[in-house]
Amino acid sequence: MHELSIAISMIDQILEEAERRGGLQVEVVHLRLGVSSGVYKDALLFAYEVSCEGTPLAGSRLEIETVPLRIHCPTCGQSRPAVSLYALHCATCGTASHEVVSGREIEVASLEVAA
Amino acid sequence: MSTRIIEVRAKVMKQNDLLARALRERFESAGVCVISLVSSPGSGKTAFLEKLLHRLAREFHVAALVGDLATENDAERLRRATPHVRQITTGTVCHLDAQMVETALEGWDLAALDILFIENVGNLVCPSSYDLGEGLRCVLLSATEGEDKPLKYPTIFNSSDVAILTKMDMAEAAEFDLEAARRNIESVRPGMRIFEVSSKTGLGMEEVLCFLRELRAHASPSAMAEHIQS
Numbered sequence: 001m002h003e004l005s006i007a008i009s010m011i012d013q014i015l016e017e018a019e020r021r022g023g024l025q026v027e028v029v030h031l032r033l034g035v036s037s038g039v040y041k042d043a044l045l046f047a048y049e050v051s052c053e054g055t056p057l058a059g060s061r062l063e064i065e066t067v068p069l070r071i072h073c074p075t076c077g078q079s080r081p082a083v084s085l086y087a088l089h090c091a092t093c094g095t096a097s098h099e100v101v102s103g104r105e106i107e108v109a110s111l112e113v114a115a
Numbered sequence: 116m117s118t119r120i121i122e123v124r125a126k127v128m129k130q131n132d133l134l135a136r137a138l139r140e141r142f143e144s145a146g147v148c149v150i151s152l153v154s155s156p157g158s159g160k161t162a163f164l165e166k167l168l169h170r171l172a173r174e175f176h177v178a179a180l181v182g183d184l185a186t187e188n189d190a191e192r193l194r195r196a197t198p199h200v201r202q203i204t205t206g207t208v209c210h211l212d213a214q215m216v217e218t219a220l221e222g223w224d225l226a227a228l229d230i231l232f233i234e235n236v237g238n239l240v241c242p243s244s245y246d247l248g249e250g251l252r253c254v255l256l257s258a259t260e261g262e263d264k265p266l267k268y269p270t271i272f273n274s275s276d277v278a279i280l281t282k283m284d285m286a287e288a289a290e291f292d293l294e295a296a297r298r299n300i301e302s303v304r305p306g307m308r309i310f311e312v313s314s315k316t317g318l319g320m321e322e323v324l325c326f327l328r329e330l331r332a333h334a335s336p337s338a339m340a341e342h343i344q345s
Contacts, residue, residue: 002210002241010127017123027118031127038243038270085269087302096305100273106127106244115117
């Protein structure tokens with residue numbers, strides 16, 4: 001259940017960012033979450049809601065965009081989607097590769113703030 | 116109410132990643148080879164590490180940090196092999212992070228060490244998100260746990276460099292399907308080197324020791340990465 005500590009550090013980061021930009025009121029947080037980040041979406045949503053209470057982010061919404069797994073395929077010579085998290089093979093040609101290009105992100109992409 | 120969008124692109128793990136990077140640089144400049152161990156609880160991390168430390172302490176200056184939610188039991192066990200052991204008790208936290216490692220290292224002369232082990236809290240989920248600055252991450256899987264663990268917890272296998280199959284002396288009794296285990300590991304982490312060991316009987320330990328000696332000899336990280344793949 002490390003989603004709680006991740007939610008707390010995320011909230012600290014967002015509040016800092018909002019403060020730095022002159023005290024923005026954040027309504028929606030857009031997060032990019034890789035399928036191979038080791039973070040469970042539902043647990044993070046729950047942890048976010050609970051941890052926001054009593055902070056200026058109370059009542060804000062967390063929207064999570066899932067980032068699929070991409071690997072560098074040595075045969076195709078470029079980044080390709082992996083078959084799945086359970087089969088790190090190029091979805092195009094089937095070559096196995098452990099070089100993960102994306103899918104491990106835990107990244108605050110943008111904030112929707114009161115205009 | 117109308118809203119506007121502000122691009123941020125901020126990595127949530129940035130603080131841990133920066134600390135881990137600083138640790139990695141410190142380890143490299145001190146010339147210490149840092150190896151972390153991850154696995155589920157009870158898969159034999161401490162027994163494996165105890166055996167390794169006993170053997171390696173004859174040739175190298177070895178040290179270990181060992182993470183658990185509570186108790187000093189593991190550190191006491193490992194101190195039979197080397198005095199340089201520190202327990203990290205995390206309280207309710209289910210993983211180690213770079214800050215905990217940095218704090219635990221306080222006062223240690225890293226340049227005087229050859230190999231440092233970091234035994235993570237027994238957990239196949241949370242540790243995968245935290246870089247500790249280690250040069251090599253070993254994931255352990257015991258024969259009694261079943262061969263499908265890599266498919267159930269792909270992220271921790273995927274983020275590791277080497278797999279160690281432990282308790283192989285019990286494989287037959289547990290009807291452990293070794294070929295399926297190897298296939299599953301290969302599927303979630305293609306090309307990963309796999310060792311089969313028994314800390315109890317000593318089976319396969321010599322191969323691991325050889326690997327670690329060679330790893331220690333390859334000081335630079337790029338040479339290390341090449342060595343892991345070979």
